Amino acid sequence: MACALHLLCPGRVRVAHINHQLQAPATQWANWLAAQCQQWQIPCTVQAVAVAPGNIEAQARKARYQALFHLLQNDEILVLGHHQQDQAETIFLRLMSGSGVKGLSAMQVLEHRKTKWLWRPLLDCSRQQITELAALICPDYIDDPANQQANFDRVFLRQQVWPLLKTRWPAMDSTLNRTALLMQDSHEILQEVLAQDWLQCGDQNALDIQQVKLLGQPRQRLLLSRWMQGAEQYAPAFHLVEQVRQTLLDARQDATPRIEWQGWQFRRYQHQVYRLPQQLEKAQDMQIFWPPEQILELPTGQWQWQPQKSGFASQLMTQPLVLQARRGGEVMHVQGRAGHWPLKKCLQEAKIPPWQREQVHLLYAGAQLLGVFTAQGFWCNQMQDLVQDGWLPCLVSSTLNFKKATQQHEI
Structure with a gap:
């Protein structure tokens, strides 16, 4: 894709490669890419990252995006190579994790994150189309061996689940992509409703319990989920949102329940529910x-x-x-x-x-x-x-x- 963009926009493309340092030949791959970009006369930056322990897929993705956003300049757009099957896999995995409308919206073609822009021009292209194009432009391209390790969720889907499902629904990739587009529309509508409810019920620090209770349960959950999330990357789990809704909103006025999540605490006092840092300063002599x-x-x-x-x-x-x-x-x-x-x-x-x-x-x-x-x-x-x-x-x-x-x- 970098080569194709370079041909379309000469002198306006540069490559950023993130070395996760998770496999022995990772440095060798980075060197190969740097040499290839030099041959194409495309500037190339290689950035090594340390992947935190835990879910290796999630942690590697988090480290990768942090590094990419750090490298991205204000007048640049981050172009990503996600394709149609990537989108379908994302929807399926989020469905398995119990995601709502926002999660099932999956990836957008053009996405704005804070002050950065992401562009995924290949979301409507199949994996086979991209592979064929890569073979024409660069016959000795490298396919990450991790794409064959079935202990990763996405690889398990590609090797075990996708072939079976496609025997029944051959067009499932494009169908799931259409689902993502419909979910993105639904999410935009819900955002308009959420903005109205947010304005009526409070601010990022506190919500008026009586106003929240005037909403139906689905709108309560939507508002509480977004309010609890704040500036965090991911929304809280469904059971935590329900715990806040049922425990804090319905508590006795003199009760002092406390729920904690991601370094935050949620507490009730009088007729309001508060979102506070988990560790608050106390008076010292x-x-x-x-x-x-x-x-x-x-x-x-x-x-x-x-x-x-x-x-x-x-x-x-x-x-x-x-x-x-x-x-x-x-x-x-x-x-x-x-x-x-x-x-x-x-x-x-x-x-x-x-x-x-x-x-x-x-x-x-x-x-x-x-x-x-x-x-x-x-x-x-x-x-x-x-x-x-x-x-x-x-x-x-x-x-x-x-x-x-x-x-x-x-x-």
Whole structure:
């Protein structure tokens, strides 16, 4: 295919070969390809990758695409040689894994991934057509021996399943390709529905349970699956989506169920279900010097001293201060309340989620409690002496606890 493209677009094609280093002659094959490209006067880049342990087919594919995307420049299109039988095999394998409409959409001729474009111009061509063309252009082409190892799922299909099925349905490759096109149409329609539901029910961090429950179960599953996936490459398994739907959406308001997947945790609080990093920062005791120009990063967010009509004297910012995690039993005089109140009760009544209560810091100057850092802002201890035109800690950004969760992703 590289040679054919070079003939059509001379000077605008280059070859990238990924050496998975999984077979003894892999380096020899890379050298052969480099020599062949030199003969054709096509630039060639060979990139070796390390394939992670596990499912060797899946891990090799993941390593291959990561390397290809890294090599791909902004003004280039990645052209892949997938053909009609590749597409049919993909549909069959995804059917066996229980995939939905998106999975059965299989591969697209033109595909946009983030800022990169993929083009598969041979999806309508049969394997036999490509083999015949390869034999004409390059009679000594190399056929990967792995294509004959039946322990790989695709090879098992080609050797054992495909010949049997084609005796009954000779045109099955083209028929399955048509199924992929119909599934791609269906997926596009579902994406339009999903965009409407997403806008109605929340954002990438949290969903409104009452709004989600207004949807039928199929739309609930579609929304939850995409919401849980976030920027991950693959959607969560069906049973996990159902677990979130049944356990979190229908839990008692005072219950605190937690479901984990792929480094994320899904939790319910009040009338919302949250998508959070599995590991959240917690408050830690520390002593600090905090000048007015410095940004202080805490689990609750980014903080900075700012002038206020009423606040602490400026001398406070020149002395050592102590940040302390909650011990339990703390009481303080919060603005708007008469007398002293347990901090725990104040946090509950402010409807601060349990995981954010673990991020709360108490600010001390010596033995004096100055106030509390919360995700909603700084709560000043009204028992302290405040001065006119003083200084108070202000929350500059409250996104730290959602740093990973707020990565942008397309619906």
